[in-house]
Amino acid sequence: MLMDPHLLRTFVAVSRLCSFSEAAAELGYTQSAVSQHIAALEQDLGAALLTRRPVGPTPVGERLLEHAVPLLLRLDAARSDIERLVTAPSGEVALAVSPLAASLERLSAAWRPGRAFTVSVRPRLEVSAAVATGQADLGLVDGLAAPDDPLNLPDVGPLPTIAITQEPVAVLMPPGHPLAGRPGLRLADLAEARWIDATDTAVPLEALRAAVGSESFRPALRYPCTDVLCLLRLVAGGHGLAVLPHRAELSNGWTTAVPVTEPPLVHRTELLHAATLSPAARAAAEALTDG
The missing domain is CATH 1.10.10.10 (Winged helix-like DNA-binding domain superfamily/Winged helix DNA-binding domain)
Structure with missing residues (x-):
């Protein structure tokens, strides 16, 4: 049966x-x-x-x-x-984004006057499902990958993907940390450090373990939220380290970013979309791709 x-x-x-x-x-x-x-x-x-x-x-x-x-x-x-x-297409566009994919510049590129545009910030693993099940027309999702490799996304259906950005990654730490002045760091050398496990606002520790082939990278603090600013404050307060994309917008007076030199890794952002798009959603997808 x-x-x-x-x-x-x-x-x-x-x-x-x-x-x-x-x-x-x-x-x-x-x-x-x-x-x-x-x-x-x-x-x-x-x-x-x-x-x-x-x-x-x-x-x-x-x-x-x-x-x-x-x-x-x-x-x-x-x-x-x-x-x-x-169903007849509407002029509304719903976009689901993971926290680190939600660049203000990128989102501004997709918005146009007169376009009904809704953005929802979701955990990484929920973005694909939101697009597949029609809760969103488009999705921006980020993750750790080897250079030029696609993200390993959940299999939720035939969702076309387009690479948007590929950025170097860095270890964020307080300015007074003993390693803050280094030009670069090997992740394996930090396996036993204090880490913040921020599954959606930083590279998840599970991904670091897989990249280095180590069962270390144990969390000193778990942060299951989507507020990147709060994560930066936790790092600055000495609660643990975190790996994030090495972006100008994440460089601030609270933390120091030291590039990861080994293994070769990048922070990748991809656009997901349904096979069938309304004209408004297709225009937004093109703007996000060009931006």
């Missing part, structure tokens, strides 16, 4: 919220209907998917989640792609 997407969606909601009642409220079902959905899915697969007290996925449920989340996202992306083809 094929798994019903409605049942999968209910299972994902209960697993995420750890509550049958909260999942029912979010999905617009009764709690009894949610329980019936989970029971039907468990009967179909012949295994318990959720523990009840407390509510949470079993080991089998965890494995199902690994399949269900991307499957449901691809279904939403397919619906959105078809709707774009059959």
Whole structure:
């Protein structure tokens, strides 16, 4: 029997919220209907998917989640792609950006008088999904890469990508740090330093570990927010180091930026867009590409 997407969606909601009642409220079902959905899915697969007290996925449920989340996202992306083809285009343009891709200069290039333009700042991993599911027409996303390599983005559907910028990266530290006067640094030499794990406003520590091939780079502080200015203040206050693009706009009196010389890495920004674009969205995409 094929798994019903409605049942999968209910299972994902209960697993995420750890509550049958909260999942029912979010999905617009009764709690009894949610329980019936989970029971039907468990009967179909012949295994318990959720523990009840407390509510949470079993080991089998965890494995199902690994399949269900991307499957449901691809279904939403397919619906959105078809709707774009059959719906009359509007003059509105919605742009989703990750924090470090949200350059003021770049965003100004896409705006024109008379164009209804909405910008939402989102975590990196949500930008692709926003474009794929129709929440945004365009997406600007950033990340760490080897020179001239594309970003490794989530597989959420056939989204064309265009490289926008490729910048060197630097380690940000307080001006009084012992290494602040260096002309360059090897990341491996800083593996045991104090780091701020800012997954959306700096290069994630997971990416640094992968680049150096080390399990080090342990966080002294976790910063799960999207305010870059606040991150710079945390670095200046001595709470830890962070790797960011080596840009003039991030050079300030609070921190010192020391270029990363090894391994060869760049901070890359890419534009994502749906296969079908309205004239207004296409014009904005061209402006972002040219800018």
